Amino acid sequence: MASVKSGQVECWPEDPVAGVCVHFTSLPSPIGIGDIGDASLRFIDQLALMKLRVWQVLPVGPTSFGDSPYQTLSTFAGNELLIGLEPLVRQGLIEEEALEPLRRLPFETVEFESVAPLKRALLESAAEKFLAGGSSGSMEAYRVFCEQTGHAWLDDYALFRALKTFHKEKAWTDWAPGLARRDKDAIERAKASLREAMEKHRVIQFFFDQQWQALRKHAADNKITLLGDIPFYIAHDSSDAWANPELLMMDQLGQPSQVAGVPPDYFSEDGQLWGNPVYNWKSQAQDGYQWWIRRLARTAALHDLVRIDHFRGFESFWSVPRGETTARTGAWKPGPGTDFFTVVKKSLGALPIVAEDLGLITPEVTRLRQQQGFPGMKVLQFELLDPEFDISDIPENCVCYSGTHDNDTTVGWFAGQGVEKQRTNEIRRLQRRALRHTGGTAGTIHHDVIRLALSSRARMVMIPLQDFLGLGSEARMNTPGTADGNWRWRVTTNQLSSALQNQVATLVEEFSRV
Numbered sequence: 033m034a035s036v037k038s039g040q041v042e043c044w045p046e047d048p049v050a051g052v053c054v055h056f057t058s059l060p061s062p063i064g065i066g067d068i069g070d071a072s073l074r075f076i077d078q079l080a081l082m083k084l085r086v087w088q089v090l091p092v093g094p095t096s097f098g099d100s101p102y103q104t105l106s107t108f109a110g111n112e113l114l115i116g117l118e119p120l121v122r123q124g125l126i127e128e129e130a131l132e133p134l135r136r137l138p139f140e141t142v143e144f145e146s147v148a149p150l151k152r153a154l155l156e157s158a159a160e161k162f163l164a165g166g167s168s169g170s171m172e173a174y175r176v177f178c179e180q181t182g183h184a185w186l187d188d189y190a191l192f193r194a195l196k197t198f199h200k201e202k203a204w205t206d207w208a209p210g211l212a213r214r215d216k217d218a219i220e221r222a223k224a225s226l227r228e229a230m231e232k233h234r235v236i237q238f239f240f241d242q243q244w245q246a247l248r249k250h251a252a253d254n255k256i257t258l259l260g261d262i263p264f265y266i267a268h269d270s271s272d273a274w275a276n277p278e279l280l281m282m283d284q285l286g287q288p289s290q291v292a293g294v295p296p297d298y299f300s301e302d303g304q305l306w307g308n309p310v311y312n313w314k315s316q317a318q319d320g321y322q323w324w325i326r327r328l329a330r331t332a333a334l335h336d337l338v339r340i341d342h343f344r345g346f347e348s349f350w351s352v353p354r355g356e357t358t359a360r361t362g363a364w365k366p367g368p369g370t371d372f373f374t375v376v377k378k379s380l381g382a383l384p385i386v387a388e389d390l391g392l393i394t395p396e397v398t399r400l401r402q403q404q405g406f407p408g409m410k411v412l413q414f415e416l417l418d419p420e421f422d423i424s425d426i427p428e429n430c431v432c433y434s435g436t437h438d439n440d441t442t443v444g445w446f447a448g449q450g451v452e453k454q455r456t457n458e459i460r461r462l463q464r465r466a467l468r469h470t471g472g473t474a475g476t477i478h479h480d481v482i483r484l485a486l487s488s489r490a491r492m493v494m495i496p497l498q499d500f501l502g503l504g505s506e507a508r509m510n511t512p513g514t515a516d517g518n519w520r521w522r523v524t525t526n527q528l529s530s531a532l533q534n535q536v537a538t539l540v541e542e543f544s545r546v
Contacts, residue, residue, distance in 0.1 A: 043336050048543075048544065049085040049545050052079065052495055056092070056114050059074075059522070060522070060523060062139075063151075064150075065142045068243050069116015070116050073246070073247065076254050080254040084540065085546075086492060087251070087256055088259040088339070089258070089261065092334065100518065103267045110241070112152060112155055117151070120154075120155075125158035141520045142521075144520070156232055173238075185271075186237060187230075188274075191226065191230055192275065193229075194222075194233060203269040205268075258334075260334060264340060266279075266308065268288060273286075274286075280310065281310050291307050291353075292306045292345075293305040293352050294391065295350050296359070296360060305357070305358055316368070317371065321368070321375050325379050339385075339387075340385055340387060340388060347366075348365060348366050349364070349367055369400060373404050383406075385406045386408075387407065389401055390411060408427075408429070410488075410490065411435060412485055413435045413442065416465055416466045416469050423469070428491055430491070430492075431491075432494070433496075434485050434496065435499065441498045441503050442481050443503060448462070466481070483539070486545060497523055501532070
């Protein structure tokens, strides 16, 4: 599979490889949260020692309430909380002692409520210092960055963030009507009055871009493929929805007429009501899906491969009228299908996409994915529930996972931690099936499931870092349907020991995935 951006490494491997799933926020760092700076460069060195060739991360957009990387303020911008502060200290933009409050935060979890205000204040100060005295070389690089990205997304994002701060972080639908509707005169007045705030947001995005380019280079030098992730839908309270209302099914007041979700199933009798506005595919088709073309081009500039969450939405999507309290009252509606990919490929060429095709997948969805040649996903925590499962059934053109960021860890899954008592018999049935398929024991279940995945025909095998470490439910990254306690897990420096590195490298070599 070729890349959208010319000159990048081949995306889909010719030979079997193995990788790890862990988000930047979870990396070891002395300042409260992992980042794309020093923390990531160190981790890439460790991946090389483990002989892992793929690093999968979560979406990197700026997060808001709930800290979820799947509900971001922009699908184009970078999350300022991921910017490394140590490089800015070395550039003379932040004083070393200013990091001290962050150094007093925990190492095992991310306390977003503490990290966010401290880090944003330091980044704003660094941006002011940059603008006041940036070197001629760095200012030229900044000018080029703004010219290349401003019209596509940066200017809208900078104004959106400045206005959101001015309105005390209220949703854009609660702003003055002229600003919410983007009336020309109101927008021009806002740009004039918020010019300095907008400029600081541009500089902070420049910091992100500079550090990301260093990360990409270090990954390429170590032959590490970066596998990114973008949600299918965008958040309602985002610069994307505010600046491009024609993308979505919304009324004149900016309120969605239909929202996204999934229908009732075995796991949820009410279905899942996500609340994101659904796309107006008819409107998007009329301009040749230009917004999606810009989105995918931006994603390819950041990653080698990208997993598209909820890929099935391109074939059909569950649409629920606004105001419903559950997803029961909804209907399947057609997505853009083959036409979308035909048009987009004419502009971008082959697309470096991994399709998340989990859940209720129809033959039509599978046919669309296969027509495009996109690898799908297989998750052993789901596959092992099938009494008839055989590891030889895992196809070559897929990514095989032990679990994902939405699953419990393999140890927690096997133990049934957090499951109500009335399902004890179900847990025992699951355990018997898992042990029969892995041929191992309860005490080695994480190791056995990893070995099973590595033994599959799947060209790419991805293992959450928590499974390599053999951690339980306390290390779970996210529990879908819950609002609190997610996205906080972090690995410590001691856990990324040389013993772990050697153990993983031995496994990868044993299954010829080097």
